[in-house]
Amino acid sequence: MKKYKNLCLKLTPQRLAILEYLEGNTDHPSASDIYNAVCKRFPTMSFATVYNTLKALKGKASIQELTIDPDKKRFDPNTVHHHHLICTECRKIIDIETEFELDLPELQKHGFEITGNHIDFYGVCPECAGLALQEYGGQLH
Amino acid sequence: MKKYKNLCLKLTPQRLAILEYLEGNTDHPSASDIYNAVCKRFPTMSFATVYNTLKALKGKASIQELTIDPDKKRFDPNTVHHHHLICTECRKIIDIETEFELDLPELQKHGFEITGNHIDFYGVCPECAGLALQEYGGQLH
DNA sequence: GTGATTGCAAACTGTTTGCATTTTG
């Protein structure tokens, strides 16, 4: 499989497994999500390798490190500009590819050279809203 | 000072010191920033007390926990809805109180009940841009 | 006086690093 040749990274089996796990993945996995998934095929896999690979991929701008979860870093293989919709109950993260007009008034730029922006939308996902209803329903009896 | 009575928290001297440090603070300090600042007056201060107080204040919705710094939580005593401008070099964070029209198309809501949003603007602050220039200038000699 | 807070130490999570061994290109 020559698919990942253009990354200019040494392609070890472990890295391939990580790359395949990330390919098209919209779960925004954490390092341990990745570790757990790839461990199934490589029981000797170590966190050092996961973090090492993630750092290498970040260096090639082929993944993004997300600062969205208060407890741990999450990683996103979707590198086109997009925003996120986050469930405040279960921390599920969904990609939003809609573009928004976000021009900061000159006065508000505080002399910064603006290079980008990112919107987090917050809400409660249908599953969590459903669960809340069920629990509430249960208490009514 | 009765200023903090309405918080309905037991007001120990340590808590008062933390509250005074946070009052009007726009630095978005981390727990250790707070610890270091309050330690000057209370050398016996412990992280347990800092975190305990922060948790209590968060419970009273009188501070916000920011998920903006990849390395640690930061805290914001500004509880009115606002956005942030972040220097990607030095991680300085500046409040942006401009309001933006951010209506997510129904199709993009994925069944979520949307409760809020937050924009992070990224850029390079004047100080960091200046430093980069200096360094570059230096190399030209 | 009672229930909450303090402060210390120990535990815990996520992440990073050093290093001998192995592997890729």
Place this chain on the structure above:
DNA sequence: CAAAATGCAAACAGTTTGCAATCAC
């Protein structure tokens, strides 16, 4: 075959917790 990756363990930063002594109300 050289330069880089692996995997283990140890180290590390930020955060949380258990608990006896203390303090606010």
